[in-house]
Amino acid sequence: MTGTDRTIGQAVAKLRERLGDRLSTGASVRELHARDEAYSAPALPDAVAFPDNAEEVADIARICAGTGCPIVPYGIGTSLEGHVVPLQGGVSVDFSRMNRILEIDERNLLATVEPGVTRTQLNEALRATGLMFTVDPGADATIGGMTATRASGTNAVRYGTMRENVMALEVVLPDGQVIRTGTKARKSSAGYDLTHLFVGSEGTLGLITRITVRLFGQPEAIMAATCAFESVDGAVDAVMDAMQVGLPMARIEFLDEVQMQGMNIYNPDMSLPERPHLFLEFHGSESGVAEQVEIFTAIAEAHGGSGLEWARRTEDRNRLWKARHDAYYAAKALRPGCEGYVTDCCVPIDRLATAIRRARAEIDRSGLVAPILGHVGDGNFHLIILLREGVETDLQTAHELAETLNLMAIELGGTMTGEHGIGIGKKKYMPAEHGDAYALMGVIKKAIDPQNIMNPGKMVNVN
Numbered sequence: 342m343t344g345t346d347r348t349i350g351q352a353v354a355k356l357r358e359r360l361g362d363r364l365s366t367g368a369s370v371r372e373l374h375a376r377d378e379a380y381s382a383p384a385l386p387d388a389v390a391f392p393d394n395a396e397e398v399a400d401i402a403r404i405c406a407g408t409g410c411p412i413v414p415y416g417i418g419t420s421l422e423g424h425v426v427p428l429q430g431g432v433s434v435d436f437s438r439m440n441r442i443l444e445i446d447e448r449n450l451l452a453t454v455e456p457g458v459t460r461t462q463l464n465e466a467l468r469a470t471g472l473m474f475t476v477d478p479g480a481d482a483t484i485g486g487m488t489a490t491r492a493s494g495t496n497a498v499r500y501g502t503m504r505e506n507v508m509a510l511e512v513v514l515p516d517g518q519v520i521r522t523g524t525k526a527r528k529s530s531a532g533y534d535l536t537h538l539f540v541g542s543e544g545t546l547g548l549i550t551r552i553t554v555r556l557f558g559q560p561e562a563i564m565a566a567t568c569a570f571e572s573v574d575g576a577v578d579a580v581m582d583a584m585q586v587g588l589p590m591a592r593i594e595f596l597d598e599v600q601m602q603g604m605n606i607y608n609p610d611m612s613l614p615e616r617p618h619l620f621l622e623f624h625g626s627e628s629g630v631a632e633q634v635e636i637f638t639a640i641a642e643a644h645g646g647s648g649l650e651w652a653r654r655t656e657d658r659n660r661l662w663k664a665r666h667d668a669y670y671a672a673k674a675l676r677p678g679c680e681g682y683v684t685d686c687c688v689p690i691d692r693l694a695t696a697i698r699r700a701r702a703e704i705d706r707s708g709l710v711a712p713i714l715g716h717v718g719d720g721n722f723h724l725i726i727l728l729r730e731g732v733e734t735d736l737q738t739a740h741e742l743a744e745t746l747n748l749m750a751i752e753l754g755g756t757m758t759g760e761h762g763i764g765i766g767k768k769k770y771m772p773a774e775h776g777d778a779y780a781l782m783g784v785i786k787k788a789i790d791p792q793n794i795m796n797p798g799k800m801v802n803v804n
Contacts, residue, residue: 349431352410353388356432359400363391363438374415374425374433380682380736381423381765386413386433393438395511395519395550402548403517405432405794412515413796414544416456416486421683422764424490424543428798434548436485442466443551449525451508453553456485463554472556475500478760479666485549491541493760495665498718499591499624500557502760507540511551515790525553538785543762544796546789560624563591564634565652565661568621568641569614573597573701575645576617577694580717582640584690588633592622593718594665597697600672600712600725607671608664614648619717620665622658665714672712672725679710679727682736684743684766686750687721687759696753697722700746707742709735721759748773763800771801 357364365371366388375383392398405412411431418425427433440457447470454463461481463474476487478494486492488510493502500506509523523529523536539546570576573595580593596604596618605611619641623633638649652658664671669681688696697713704711704724715722726742728735747757747770757770772779783801786793793803 348408349387349410352405352408352432355404355408356388356390356401359404360390360392360397363393365389365391371433373418374435375427377418377420377423377425377764378683379421379423379426379764379766380739381426384426384428385430386427387430389415389433389435391435391438395439395513398434398439398513398548398550399517399519401432401434402513402515406516406792409792409794411794411797412548414485414489414548416483416489417459417481419480419482420486420490420764421761422758422766424762424764424796424799426765428765431794436483439550445470445472446525447472450556450558451525451553452556453509453551454484455551456483456488456549458484460484460487467556471559473559474506474554475557476503476506484552484554488540488549488552489542489544490762491760493716493719493721495592495594495662495716497716498593499589504537504540506555507536507552508555509553510536510539510549512539512547512549514547515792515795519550521551523553541762543764543800545786545800546795548795560591560626560630562627562630563622563624563653563658564630565592565620565622565658566634567613567648567650567661568619568646569616569648570618570641571616571645573617573697574694576619577690577697577717579637579641579644579646580619581690582644583637584718586636586640588636588640589623589625590621590633590637590718591624592620592662593716594620595697595713595715595717595722596620596665596668597701597713599675599710600668600714603671603673603675603712604664604668606674607667611664619646620661622662668712668714669725672727675710675712676727676729678730680730682726682728682739682743683723683761684726684746685715685721685723685759685761686746686755686757687719688750688753688755690718690720692753692755693717693720693722696749696755699749700724703742703745703749707738709738709742711742716759719759720755744770765799768800
């Protein structure tokens with residue numbers, strides 16, 4: 342047994358005394374926590390802890406800090422870049438039992454939750470209040486995981502990402518100390534913004550145990566639509582014009598012609614033209630939505646948009662957005678039996694059409710099939726690269742294609758990831774994007790986590 346094995350073994354033994362049967366070393370449980378939805382190699386944790394409250398999380402951190410045992414937080418496993426893979430073993434901390442909604446503050450439009458609460462669970466609890474939690478990354482992710490990865494989604498163009506929607510946190514630091522950051526106040530000039538230091542930190546600085554998030558009123562009227570365009574440029578230009586005139590669209594999703602082919606196969610009742618599309622949604626008063634629809638229709642037609650199909654009824658809108666959220670499965674319908682390798686990037690909106698054209702050219706050059714879709718309102722788009730079973734070269738080609746996409750986004754003044762985060766898959770591109778500022782991230786990591794036990798091997802290198 343190595344020294345590292347012994348220290349982890351000591352931590353596991355102490356954690357078992359503290360947690361009893363809520364510490365598992367069973368093979369099936371460890372395998373479940375060895376990976377997320379990414380195409381990264383799995384790595385087994387030595388044990389999985391299931392804390393009930395922040396006090397137990399603090400005890401877990403203190404015990405692990407005392408032996409130098411790695412700690413990796415785990416929400417529900419829907420992340421896409423290997424964030425939760427325990428590269429150095431240790432203890433995976435599963436927050437599924439910490440799933441209580443602690444407060445719904447209707448007057449201040451806030452909710453405080455534990456990290457294991459999912460976005461659907463929160464919105465179900467809000468249904469009778471007339472309020473909603475707006476960040477929607479597609480998967481029914483946990484609020485803790487969404488905070489740790491700075492998640493985004495279809496509503497971000499109007500309501501913002503987790504960065505804008507997290508007001509306050511409770512965090513357990515690597516040594517077991519519990520701190521609280523932020524307040525319910527909407528503005529503050531009081532010192533360093535520690536709340537947003539932890540938002541997007543991917544478990545490398547601490548364990549988030551409580552989150553206060555912003556809520557919004559449910560709109561009086563909602564209208565959704567699909568619109569086909571002759572070209573990618575036409576679709577993107579329509580979005581840019583709509584945003585420049587201040588049209589407050591709630592969702593603006595782009596799907597290219599390849600993705601639309603998959604949509605029609607997977608959803609045969611849709612039968613939409615297999616051309617670049619926008620899926621849109623407008624929120625507001627009855628008169629406000631009517632005005633938004635009129636303005637956007639004129640803008641779309643000026644850029645070659647046609648076949649506008651409007652969905653006012655709740656069931657029709659739900660069917661439309663379910664089809665969008667099922668885009669991964671629709672893409673796989675293009676090549677039955679294939680698996681999907683998902684990657685993303687984000688560029689300034691005025692470079693989006695260029696980025697999508699270049700991405701399509703690189704896909705065609707690679708010989709792979711890869712639909713393109715994304716949150717066009719904020720310049721973020723995704724590739725779903727289809728990998729044939731048993732064709733080993735497909736995975737290597739996909740890695741090369743993703744690298745080309747990442748570096749292209751940085752070259753165009755954007756970022757290698759709009760919402761998927763860094764994890765394992767994108768860490769090597771951090772110096773290219775951040776330059777000298779990347780070293781400062783390492784300084785921050787070392788100051789907060791000098792033993793490098795919090796999700797080691799992710800985000801930054803610590804010597």
